[in-house]
Amino acid sequence: MIEVENVSFTYPSGVEALKEINVKINDADFIAIIGENGAGKTTFIKHLNGILKPTQGDIYINGLNTKKASIAELSRDVGLVFQNPDHQLFCETVEDEIAFGLKNFGFNKDAISERVTWALNLLDLTKYGKVSPFMLSGGERKRVALATILAWDPKILVLDEPTIGQDFHQKDKLRQFIVQLNSQGRTVIMVTHDVEFVADCNPKVIVMSNNRIIATGSAREVLTNFDILAKASVLPPQITQLFIKLSDLGLPQNVIDLYEAKQLIIDLTKGRLNNEGL
Amino acid sequence: MSIVEIRNLSYSYPGLNKPALINIDLTIEKGDFIILTGPSGCGKTTLCRCLNGLIPHFYNGDLTGDVIVTGLSVKDNPTSKIAQHVGFVFQNPENQLFALSVEKDIAFGLENLAVPRTEIRKQVDHALDLLGITNLRDNAPYELSGGQKQRVAIACILAMHPELMILDEPTSFLDPVAAKNLFEIIYALNKELGLTIILVEHRLDLLCTYANRVIIMDEGKVKADGIPRDILSSKEVLSLGIGIPKITKLYLELKASGIHLGDPPISVNEIAQEIRTLMLND
Ligand SMILES: Nc1ncnc2c1ncn2[C@@H]1O[C@H](COP(=O)(O)OP(=O)(O)OP(=O)(O)O)[C@@H](O)[C@H]1O
Ligand SMILES: Nc1ncnc2c1ncn2[C@@H]1O[C@H](COP(=O)(O)OP(=O)(O)O)[C@@H](O)[C@H]1O
Numbered sequence: 001m002i003e004v005e006n007v008s009f010t011y012p013s014g015v016e017a018l019k020e021i022n023v024k025i026n027d028a029d030f031i032a033i034i035g036e037n038g039a040g041k042t043t044f045i046k047h048l049n050g051i052l053k054p055t056q057g058d059i060y061i062n063g064l065n066t067k068k069a070s071i072a073e074l075s076r077d078v079g080l081v082f083q084n085p086d087h088q089l090f091c092e093t094v095e096d097e098i099a100f101g102l103k104n105f106g107f108n109k110d111a112i113s114e115r116v117t118w119a120l121n122l123l124d125l126t127k128y129g130k131v132s133p134f135m136l137s138g139g140e141r142k143r144v145a146l147a148t149i150l151a152w153d154p155k156i157l158v159l160d161e162p163t164i165g166q167d168f169h170q171k172d173k174l175r176q177f178i179v180q181l182n183s184q185g186r187t188v189i190m191v192t193h194d195v196e197f198v199a200d201c202n203p204k205v206i207v208m209s210n211n212r213i214i215a216t217g218s219a220r221e222v223l224t225n226f227d228i229l230a231k232a233s234v235l236p237p238q239i240t241q242l243f244i245k246l247s248d249l250g251l252p253q254n255v256i257d258l259y260e261a262k263q264l265i266i267d268l269t270k271g272r273l274n275n276e277g278l
Numbered sequence: 279m280s281i282v283e284i285r286n287l288s289y290s291y292p293g294l295n296k297p298a299l300i301n302i303d304l305t306i307e308k309g310d311f312i313i314l315t316g317p318s319g320c321g322k323t324t325l326c327r328c329l330n331g332l333i334p335h336f337y338n339g340d341l342t343g344d345v346i347v348t349g350l351s352v353k354d355n356p357t358s359k360i361a362q363h364v365g366f367v368f369q370n371p372e373n374q375l376f377a378l379s380v381e382k383d384i385a386f387g388l389e390n391l392a393v394p395r396t397e398i399r400k401q402v403d404h405a406l407d408l409l410g411i412t413n414l415r416d417n418a419p420y421e422l423s424g425g426q427k428q429r430v431a432i433a434c435i436l437a438m439h440p441e442l443m444i445l446d447e448p449t450s451f452l453d454p455v456a457a458k459n460l461f462e463i464i465y466a467l468n469k470e471l472g473l474t475i476i477l478v479e480h481r482l483d484l485l486c487t488y489a490n491r492v493i494i495m496d497e498g499k500v501k502a503d504g505i506p507r508d509i510l511s512s513k514e515v516l517s518l519g520i521g522i523p524k525i526t527k528l529y530l531e532l533k534a535s536g537i538h539l540g541d542p543p544i545s546v547n548e549i550a551q552e553i554r555t556l557m558l559n560d
């Protein structure tokens with residue numbers, strides 16, 4: 001469990017990036033954090049594995065105060081994938097990169113080689129095992145960054161913009177995998193600007209704006225709350241936008257899911273046909 | 279009039295036997311607004327690097343074929359010369375920012391072009407305003423959030439008024455409103471000043487209404503090239519796993535269930551209109 005109690009944070013430059021953050025995240029929660037550029041999302045999640053410590057207030061990860069724990073200690077349970085993979089990758093080959101964390105956490109040789117193979121395969125990187133991460137495309141590098149963390153299977157997975165550089169196919173694979181991990185009891189927290197990805201994943205949503213949390217709720221509640229979205233510079237998903245435009249036809253205004261939308265439109269046309277048939 | 283001519287271009291990065299680009303032939307007209315898309319790793323960034331001279335001047339490797347941009351053969355001209363005509367927004371904004379303040383970073387490119395001081399001030403102010411970062415002008419770029427950095431990187435290039443602007447996944451760090459603003463800014467420049475745009479993007483829903491042409495790459499080759507409406511609903515594109523907009527997908531799903539809505543839509547307004555028409559005609 002993650003308990004965030006009245007946390008504020010000020011960077012050395014004097015920018016107050018978090019203001020009085022209070023939130024409790026339970027085991028096996030699936031959370032998306034959305035909000036405008038500079039809202040404080042990255043600053044917030046960097047607190048979860050102790051890279052940043054609160055200027056005021058406290059954060060407890062499974063009862064352990066992050067101020068009293070090292071990054072290494074916290075990282076075994078909290079795996080953080082950075083927004084920019086260049087901040088994370090430094091080894092000579094993709095394989096070494098993935099093995100690095102595993103070695104640090106004391107996995108044995110066989111387990112390391114098994115997990116490296118597994119992670120490479122999961123993220124479609126097998127052909128790049130012996131290649132330098134710096135010779136990869138932006139999207140491929142992001143997947144290496146994901147692979148390094150997924151390999152040691154942390155209980156809490158924190159992903160800063162996981163879909164950057166990913167095509168539709170990779171994004172969908174990532175979604176399926178995240179949902180599966182979550183259903184196996186892992187806590188997943190992802191920061192994203194991709195509202196369509198949020199609609200597809202259907203997590204709980206935390207909205208940050210101006211360095212505060214301004215709303216929390218289900219994906220459906222939040223993505224159809226237009227006042228909140230506007231404050232956080234987020235636009236509703238396309239399906240939601242469509243149903244708002246068609247509200248005069250008697251369609252509901254809180255739809256985010258493609259297949260729900262499809263069924264509602266089919267019902268609408270059938271309703272018409274039935275009425276005429278009478 | 280064409281602004282880019284690519285003839286039989288192939289390129290391999292040093293030490294890799296698999297070419298990143300294979301026999302590319304492409305003509306881009308002045309005033310085109312092009313979306314360049316395709317699976318991760320297919321060669322989009324590599325193609326962009328050939329257009330501004332980073333390949334072959336900074337990346338070694340094996341280049342064959344011809345690339346002519348704004349009348350200049352890229353092989354035979356230094357990148358500094360090409361940069362006077364071609365603006366390039368990097369996929370990773372951090373590779374582009376190095377000055378001690380946002381303002382200095384934006385001014386830097388203009389100073390290199392020997393633009394007079396008063397004009398530089400004007401252009402810097404304008405670019406800051408367009409990207410909504412006037413309040414960050416004195417900040418150090420390395421102390422900004424990901425999206426703020428990306429806005430600065432874009433402002434740097436906009437301020438230089440290039441003839442051809444290449445943006446490599448320029449919205450990856452932007453919030454949705456900022457992404458939409460960016461598309462509207464460059465769309466206006468495209469319409470009013472005839473600025474040619476090549477924009478690499480995966481999320482086609484955000485911008486297919488602005489572009490007149492979509493080019494799809496796969497495994498180093500151009501696989502499809504046409505107007506957004508045709509490309510987005512073509513079978514070949516679906517099989518490549520390109521992310522078509524949700525409303526285009528809804529259209530295809532409804533079609534599979536026997537509900538026919540006319541032409542494939544590329545915007546929310548279009549599909550809303552088609553559903554309305556269907557309801558009235560039934
Ligand atoms: N290293 C730093 N030093 C000083 N200020 C910083 C630093 N990193 C971020 N900031 C500032 O802190 C605030 C929050 O930044 P943060 O990176 O948490 O935003 P974000 O919500 O992740 O934004 P984005 O969507 O653009 O990634 C912003 O005002 C930003 O300029
Ligand atoms: N600097 C580099 N050195 C070697 N190979 C590279 C380099 N940059 C990219 N590649 C490889 O070239 C191919 C195309 O990459 P890129 O053009 O960056 O793809 P994308 O379409 O994602 O932009 C990929 O297989 C990638 O691994």
Ligand SMILES: [Mg+2]
Nearest residue numbers: 042083423424
């Ligand atoms: Mg961030």
Ligand SMILES: [Mg+2]
Nearest residue numbers: 137138323369
């Ligand atoms: Mg790229």
